[in-house]
Amino acid sequence: MAFGEFDLIDSYFTHRQHHRSDVVLGIGDDGAVLKCPERSELVVVTDTMVAGVHFDQHTPARAIGHKIVAVNLSDLAAMGAEPAWISLALTIPEIDHEWLTSFSQGLRDICDYYGCQLIGGDTTQGPLTVTVTAHGWLPQGSAIRRDGAKPGDWLFVSGALGDAGLALATQKKQLRVSDEHYLRARDRLYMPSPQVALGQSLRGIASSAIDISDGLIADLQHVLKASHVGARLSLQEIPLSLAMTESVNQQQAITLALTSGDDYELCFTVPESRRGVLDTLLARSASKPICIGRITSEPGKLKLELDGEPWQLTQASGYQHFSTEIELNSNEHE
């Protein structure tokens, strides 16, 4: 049973959202019709969030609407793309107007902020599941890929890591933190800010990029694997929030920063030859990425050092190896 094409969501959006001039035909027909800019490449990304898996029953509907767009825009940012349109596939157990109002407000607000338009989708009945496919644009040949990191490149992250994990651990009563710190961390879990502007300004500067959705180690491994390189991290450089440093000890903070996901900061590499350009760019920017390490030539080796000393991940975190040298979990290197 479908809830009648996209009528349901249409009624929450059509007359309220930002209208882009490149949308020839939006919600309300069999498909959307869209104009494409010249000398550009289209970037398409898709992310799904499932109730009970990616969020729990306490998560506000507005946060779900915000976050499903944010995680997709974060993928566009990691490619260096400028967001344009999103499609929404919404599966809901029943028609709950209060929930739909909050959900669509969260979704609409972040779309409006980034000048992105909802162009269509499908609404169906079933267990709560939200999928967004986002579309963005790049000048031809300017995509920032995962496979471009080279030995000697500097490794950066765009901001503080681990806060979403801090909030989640607090919700699960694995940690106790002050209300003030919890609320700040929870904001990052519920309402993450994709690095849209930074991603675009890294075109021609970064040799590779990825967004941190599954945790720094897990996501960095994708870059190392695709680029056939290794990395050495100086853990004392990893940016941590005040909420983090005042709530847990250094070991816990680093573990959260390395292994908890959902932060949606960018992790990117910059060749020595482009570092001056990056510094010039950042001097004029609100973004303050931090250099946390360097790419090495040993494929699959991730060395963790704290103040120059080898450091060990001590908390079970789903990775196969917990030594200071993490071997990539890939067929090529086994």
Add this chain to the structure above:
Amino acid sequence: MAFGEFDLIDSYFTHRQHHRSDVVLGIGDDGAVLKCPERSELVVVTDTMVAGVHFDQHTPARAIGHKIVAVNLSDLAAMGAEPAWISLALTIPEIDHEWLTSFSQGLRDICDYYGCQLIGGDTTQGPLTVTVTAHGWLPQGSAIRRDGAKPGDWLFVSGALGDAGLALATQKKQLRVSDEHYLRARDRLYMPSPQVALGQSLRGIASSAIDISDGLIADLQHVLKASHVGARLSLQEIPLSLAMTESVNQQQAITLALTSGDDYELCFTVPESRRGVLDTLLARSASKPICIGRITSEPGKLKLELDGEPWQLTQASGYQHFSTEIELNSNEHE
């Protein structure tokens, strides 16, 4: 818990599928990067199928993989667009390699047949739900919309209606049909053929089009509402399969053809001035659309006639009005 980006599906696809020259970067990065043809418009459609709602536990995985692409390509066809790429959001309760092999085979076979490439997506854990977003291309300004039907236009359907409904009613033991007829009807339910070629050839000929996913009456109503017109149907003209005519009486056949969905034929309108062009086109084509009625000037009125006599829908079918003149269920006409 995500199943590691798109690695899971990647392993079933990357080395096997058709590769298009306009895919700069496919599965395996944060997003796909795609080249766009000049002087063209992009068409984007999305459809979701949920286990227990759109298919049951007896539906073969291969059919689910085929159908989720077919229903999306059917939406592209209704716009007149040529298919190019699909994104897949797959939510599965567990990793079942046998199921995934069959599912991906069904999906890959139909993609290959229509020259369409899987460019990415997301795989997550949860209740079985499949969403595809499909992308296609149109020459600028050539989209076939729902809102272009004019009084006097001829109304066509592209092929036999009701077979998917016949199969479903047989599965539910509401009808009994011979094994041979059931198997033919079931093929249409499980492995529908989107009208991709016909849709593209109707550009510049059809004044409006929609694909029949929810039943002829329900879908035709979307066209009538968007175009502010009515229609008169000559029910004796509706094409019916041999499986249908040999399995049920005329009243049942017409009811299934009008109200059961999942046939994925096109319903379209053609102005008198383009009818000669259509006939010339069809003389050279394998498609044999049938004229089943005409558009009228009375907004919201759908008149059903059988051999010139008013005809009544007698089976409860979810519509508010069961008279010979069906009033559109829209705010404008209440």
